[in-house]
Every structure is written in C-alpha cells, then in structure tokens.
Amino acid sequence: MKPVDRGEMPKSDPTADDVVSDRRQKAVSAPALPVRIRGLTRHQGISMFAILVVMWVVLGFMSPYFFTVDNIFEITLQMAVIGIIAAGETFVILSGGIDLSVGSVFACSAVVGGLVLQSTGILPLALAATLACGALLGCVNGLLITRLLVPPFIATLGMMGVARGLALILTGGVPIYGLNETFRFIGQGKLLGIVPVPTVIVAVVFIVGAIIANYSRFGRFVYAIGSNAEAARLSGIKVGRVTLGVYVICGLLAGLASIVEAGRLGIVQPAGGNGYELLAIGAVVVGGASLFGGEGSIIATLIGAIIVTTIRNGLNILGVNAFWQYVVNGMVIVAAVAADQYRRRR
Numbered sequence: 001m002k003p004v005d006r007g008e009m010p011k012s013d014p015t016a017d018d019v020v021s022d023r024r025q026k027a028v029s030a031p032a033l034p035v036r037i038r039g040l041t042r043h044q045g046i047s048m049f050a051i052l053v054v055m056w057v058v059l060g061f062m063s064p065y066f067f068t069v070d071n072i073f074e075i076t077l078q079m080a081v082i083g084i085i086a087a088g089e090t091f092v093i094l095s096g097g098i099d100l101s102v103g104s105v106f107a108c109s110a111v112v113g114g115l116v117l118q119s120t121g122i123l124p125l126a127l128a129a130t131l132a133c134g135a136l137l138g139c140v141n142g143l144l145i146t147r148l149l150v151p152p153f154i155a156t157l158g159m160m161g162v163a164r165g166l167a168l169i170l171t172g173g174v175p176i177y178g179l180n181e182t183f184r185f186i187g188q189g190k191l192l193g194i195v196p197v198p199t200v201i202v203a204v205v206f207i208v209g210a211i212i213a214n215y216s217r218f219g220r221f222v223y224a225i226g227s228n229a230e231a232a233r234l235s236g237i238k239v240g241r242v243t244l245g246v247y248v249i250c251g252l253l254a255g256l257a258s259i260v261e262a263g264r265l266g267i268v269q270p271a272g273g274n275g276y277e278l279l280a281i282g283a284v285v286v287g288g289a290s291l292f293g294g295e296g297s298i299i300a301t302l303i304g305a306i307i308v309t310t311i312r313n314g315l316n317i318l319g320v321n322a323f324w325q326y327v328v329n330g331m332v333i334v335a336a337v338a339a340d341q342y343r344r345r346r
Contacts, residue, residue, distance in 0.1 A: 096293025138251020187263025226293025
C-alpha cells in the first residue's frame with residue numbers, strides 16, 4: 001500500500017451546505033451595480049432625463065441646426081412659459097390636487113396688468129397687479145377647496161371659465177397693445193447678448209422652487225399631505241393652510257408666466273393661455289410626478305417641460321406638420337402615465 005502523507009489531508013466531496021455557502025459568498029462579493037441600475041431606472045425622473053439625452057442626440061444627427069447655441073437657447077425660451085406654470089402645478093399635484101384653471105388665470109392676470117399699465121404707465125405697478133391677480137385667483141381656488149370642500153377638479157374647472165370670462169369682459173375680446181420697451185425686455189431681452197431673460201427667470205423659479213420643496217417645512221408638509229392628508233392632519237399639520245398656500249403659489253406663477261409671454265409677444269391676449277393647463281400638467285407627469293400626490297420633484301418637472309418643448313422644436317426643425325405636435329404630445333403624456341403605473345406595480 002502507498003503510504004499516506006500525514007501532512008496533507010485527503011480532499012472530500014463538497015457537501016450541499018458548502019455549495020450554498022460558496023454561492024452566498026459569491027453573491028455578496030458580486031458587484032451590486034445591476035441592482036443599482038435597476039433602482040435608478042425605476043425613478044422616472046432619471047429615466048426621463050436619459051430619454052431627453054437620447055432625443056437630443058437623435059435630433060442632433062437628424063438636423064445640423066439642432067445643436068446650435070441659438071437653437072438650444074430657443075428651446076429654453078419656448079419652454080419658459082410652460083415651465084413656470086408647470087413649477088406651480090407641481091406643488092398642486094404633489095399635494096394630491098390638480099389645477100385646471102392656470103391657463104385662464106394666466107390670461108386674466110395678463111389682462112389686469114395690461115390695463116393697469118395702459119391707464120397709469122407705471123410698469124412696476126402693472127407687474128405687481130399681474131402677480132397679485134394671479135395670487136388672488138389662486139387663493140379663491142384654495143378657499144373653494146379648503147373652506148367649501150369643493151373637489152379640486154370641480155373648483156379649478158369652474159375657475160377656468162370664470163377667469164377666462166373676466167379676461168374677455170375686461171377687454172371686450174380685444175388685445176392690449178402698446179407695451180413699453182422695458183416690458184418687452186422681460187420677454188425679448190438677452191443678458192450679455194446671449195442668455196434670454198426668460199431663461200434666467202425660469203432658472204430662478206426652479207431653484208427657489210427646489211429649495212422650498214426639499215428644504216423647507218412647507219415643502220415637507222406638501223409631500224405629507226399628498227401622501228396621506230388624514231395622517232398629516234393627525235400629526236398636527238395645518239392641511240387647509242398648506243393647501244391654500246399651494247394654490248396661491250400656482251396662481252402667482254401663472255401670473256409671472258403671463259408677464260414673460262406678454263413681454264415676448266409685445267401684446268396682451270385675452271384669449272392667451274388656451275390649453276396651457278394641459279401642457280403644464282403634461283410636463284409635471286412626464287417628469288415623474290404621481291397624479292395621486294406625494295411623489296415627484298420640481299427638477300424632474302423641469303426635465304419634463306424641456307422634453308415637451310424639445311418634441312415641438314424637433315418637429316418644427318424637421319418640417320413636420322404642426323398639427324402632429326398635438327398627437328405626439330398626447331402620446332408622450334399617456335406613455336409617461338403608463339410608465340408610472342408600471343413602475344408602481346413592480
């Protein structure tokens with residue numbers, strides 16, 4: 001017989017426990033990157049940013065005019081009005097509500113400011129009147145919802161008709177002309193001869209909005225109300241006051257957006273803002289906010305607004321019939337909501 005070396009133990013076959021232990025060690029030591037990637041893709045804001053990048057790359061290959069400095073700033077300029085309105089709509093949707101009146105509030109605020117400017121010639125007073133009108137109409141929405149307990153859909157649907165009617169009554173349906181050069185600079189001017197003033201205004205609005213939403217008590221209360229209003233009330237949050245503040249902010253930003261558009265066009269249109277509520281809500285939803293409330297991001301809304309504007313801009317550059325823009329925008333909104341529902345089911 002062959003002698004066995006006592007310094008070397010004979011190898012035995014691995015048991016089932018050894019195999020399981022070895023697999024666990026490999027699983028622990030394996031990189032968690034695929035899991036992290038899946039986690040990121042479940043965040044719709046990040047997914048939509050990736051889609052935006054892909055859209056820009058594709059459009060850049062399809063048209064040599066897309067990736068020019070002028071066109072990029074043109075996209076931000078076209079996005080400015082809807083982006084500002086969408087910033088206010090984000091707070092409303094985060095709280096679990098909805099505001100269908102922003103387009104009409106937009107028009108009524110612009111008309112009030114235009115009439116004040118026409119009668120006094122004092123621009124600061126006209127701008128203040130525009131913002132005050134937007135905030136007042138938003139306050140009425142909030143009071144209808146918090147005091148009379150009218151559902152947000154119905155309250156803001158009624159305000160849509162009231163504000164539009166007031167805009168047409170005050171002007172007789174005739175646009176207001178004669179905006180001075182300083183007013184037009186708000187919508188047409190460029191800082192350093194490059195950056196459009198509306199782009200700067202949008203940046204300020206979203207920076208302030210992100211700070212409020214993420215780092216203030218008011219922002220935390222908005223998220224809490226949208227997640228569970230009754231639980232928020234039981235925890236001591238003044239749900240009525242916060243909800244009222246949300247609609248005031250939305251109306252105020254609608255008024256600010258009307259200033260930007262009036263300055264850009266050089267006139268005040270009482271019929272302006274028609275359909276803007278759908279574009280604003282679409283931007284918020286495309287950005288990943290949940291229509292059930294409590295979930296979303298103000299920065300993601302900015303991405304959604306840029307996506308909606310990029311689609312319109314790209315179709316124009318490619319020479320696609322303008323009527324198809326409505327079709328494509330509708331499809332994008334439906335796809336965004338479907339993606340959100342799919343993400344929730346997972």
